[in-house]
Amino acid sequence: MPMEKAQITVTARQLPPPILVDTPAGFDAMLDHLAVQPVLALDTESNSLYRYHYRVCLIQISSASRDYLLDPIRLPRIEPFGSILADPAIEKVFHAAENDILTLKRDFGFTFASIFDTMLAARILGWPQVGLAAVLERHFSVKLDKRAQLTDWGQRPLTAAQLSYGRLDSHYLLPLRDLLLEELRNRKRTREAQEAFEALPHIAYVEKPFDPDGFWRIKGARDLEPGELAVLRELYLWRDDEARLLDRPPFKVLGDRTLVLLSQVQPQQPYDLPLSPRQIDLYGSSILAAVARGRSMPPPSPPARVHNGNGRPDPRVQARFDRLRNWRGQRAAEREVDPDIVMNNDSLMAIARAAPGDLEALASLGVLGTWKLQEYGADLVRVVHEA
Secondary structure, three states: OOOOHHHOOOOOOOOOOOEEEOOHHHHHHHHHHHOOOOEEEEEEEEOOOOOOOOOEEEEEEEOOOOEEEEOOOOOOOOHHHHHHHHOOOOEEEEOOHHHHHHHHHHHHOOOOOOEEEHHHHHHHOOOOOOOHHHHHHHHHOOOOOHHHHHOOOOOOOOOHHHHHHHHHHHHOHHHHHHHHHHHHHHOOOHHHHHHHHHHHHHOOOOOOOOOOOHHHHOOOHHHOOHHHHHHHHHHHHHHHHHHHHHOOOHHHOOOHHHHHHHHHHOOOOHHHOOOOHHHHHHHHHHHHHHHHHHHHOOOOOOOOOOOOOOOOOOHHHHHHHHHHHHHHHHHHHHHOOOHHHHOOHHHHHHHHHHOOOOHHHHHHOOOOOHHHHHHHHHHHHHHHHHO
16 A cells, blocks of 8 residues: 555645746756756646647756756747657656657657656556545645646746646656655565556657547437437537637537537527527537538448457457456456556457467567566466467
8 A cells, every 4th residue: 555644754845936947048057957867857738728739838847956847838949858858867757657758759859768657656556546636645745726737838928826836746756756666666566667667758649630430429429310410420520620720629619518419409590509699609600501511411320340450359359358358357456456557458459369379479479578478478378278
């Protein structure tokens, strides 16, 4: 079980102000300091709640003695910061690293080495709560004001509340990393964690294109009549076009519930629209046009289901996959961790398809690291054979 606050020496306290880095001179001074640090903590903030084409708007960086708030909007370029992220001699600590790494790769082309993910470490240890706010409150008596997280990080100047929230997201990651590392060592899970961390620098950003069939995933869509579905499809397509044009998230144009309601009501006049006067002024005519298009279109067919890009597995593969999932659930329960910490579904399906007959064949699949191969390999081969 996680350590309690009484065992932690670091407590919430009055902190010196963070260093806002928004000038080339300040940027160079920051790089000089960071380049000689053995470990750094990082976080990012983006404006995804306010823009269709969102971007990283703030990078928080904490060393043992300083908290920096790096402003990529005000600075002409931050590419030299990439040398810090790529340096294997400097450990970079994130909480839930994957999204931060992906957006930093996308926006700036950065590469990474030597990652420690505090959320992933907490999950490997089976902590019941792994969100940063809950962890900081439990172990450091620090309460994050989550309202700042929902603000527009692309606006300038940043507010005092944003600056305070931003620095707290990275400031306590270094003592949290030390706490987690000690518990990993005590519970002999360090190798497992390190293997999981080593995969993080290699995750690749893949642009997800707009899915014209995404309306099927809207809550309530599958309860609609065929004609209503045709209207929903047209409204969904219209909303995405409008969001792109305005550079706003689609939900800030119209919410999903409103799309479903419009599909059911199918208004034909502005006064029939179940919208606010402002929404009617902005979108009324284009919504009515989308409804009219939908009423004239044939009902859409549900998209075909695809299993792992290889079609539907045959019954033997499915039987092996089901056995492997049952085994995974048992191991996860024994270790008191989530099932995906033991192994993810993609790895299980790859094993189910290949049906390796021995450890050498299992290793050749390339889906398991050294630790997992040693820890689980014999069991996996046995389960596949029994299936």
